[in-house]
Amino acid sequence: MLPKVKQILDRVIEQFRGSDIPEAIAYSMFPIPNIPSAKWSLMNHLIMFFSGTKDARGYRQWHNVNRFVKKGAKSFTILVPYFKKNKNDKGEEVPVLVGFVSGNVFRLEDTDGQTLDYQNIELPKLPLLKRASEWGISVTAIPGNYEHYGYYQPNKKVIALATPEEKTFFHELVHVADEKIKGKLKQGQDPLQEIIAELGAHALCNIVGKDGNKYFGNSYHYIEHYAKDLKITPQTAVLRVVSDVEKILNLILGKE
Incomplete structure (x- = not known):
């Protein structure tokens, strides 16, 4: 397991020792539709919840909606699935999950720029x-x-x-x-x-x-x-x- 991935998982496990997980799961069931994180796994929704936001995106994803990361803002990491193409019994190439890598995202609160539709x-x-x-x-x-x-x-x-x-x-x-x-x-x-x-x-x-x-x-x-x-x-x-x-x-x- 990659050290960065282990660090992410350790953080979530630490929350299980407290009383935050049930509440976090409950509020993770309220994703904002039509934004990148709406398709994230529950694990990444929990990470986002503990980071204090309901909308987090990569640097380029924010740029695509005319918002820009504030100078000095710190990202947090999520788990990103890593796929490789393997041939199945029929000789067809299919994506196979082989593990996870870390990805950096920034909170909405750490960006400036154009107002998002749901903020109106x-x-x-x-x-x-x-x-x-x-x-x-x-x-x-x-x-x-x-x-x-x-x-x-x-x-x-x-x-x-x-x-x-x-x-x-x-x-x-x-x-x-x-x-x-x-x-x-x-x-x-x-x-x-x-x-x-x-x-x-x-x-x-x-x-x-x-x-x-x-x-x-x-x-x-x-x-x-x-x-x-x-x-x-x-x-x-x-x-x-x-x-x-x-x-x-x-x-x-x-x-x-």
């Missing part, structure tokens, strides 16, 4: 944005990957939204309030946490939102999905979390 996304004036700001939470717009519409990243105090719909923001804001009450959220898609967030979001749509019952059907199916994971009915799930939701709503609405 703007959020509407959502209800309760001020509450998020008061709690030290930044709310940013991101391009969607057509599977996920938003997430809350506790360690960075960021709510990222890929849709202007208020219910998605409310869902993530409920996660923030849940964390403030309990001290810490469970990592990953914990069924009870998701049911709490969805029920709370639907309530907020009716209390302070603009769209009221517009999302009722989607909310029910969302809760039903996670209730099945717990092997209980949606009604039982709601009864189990309703007191938690009440505390969260009181906190968000300033009644506590």
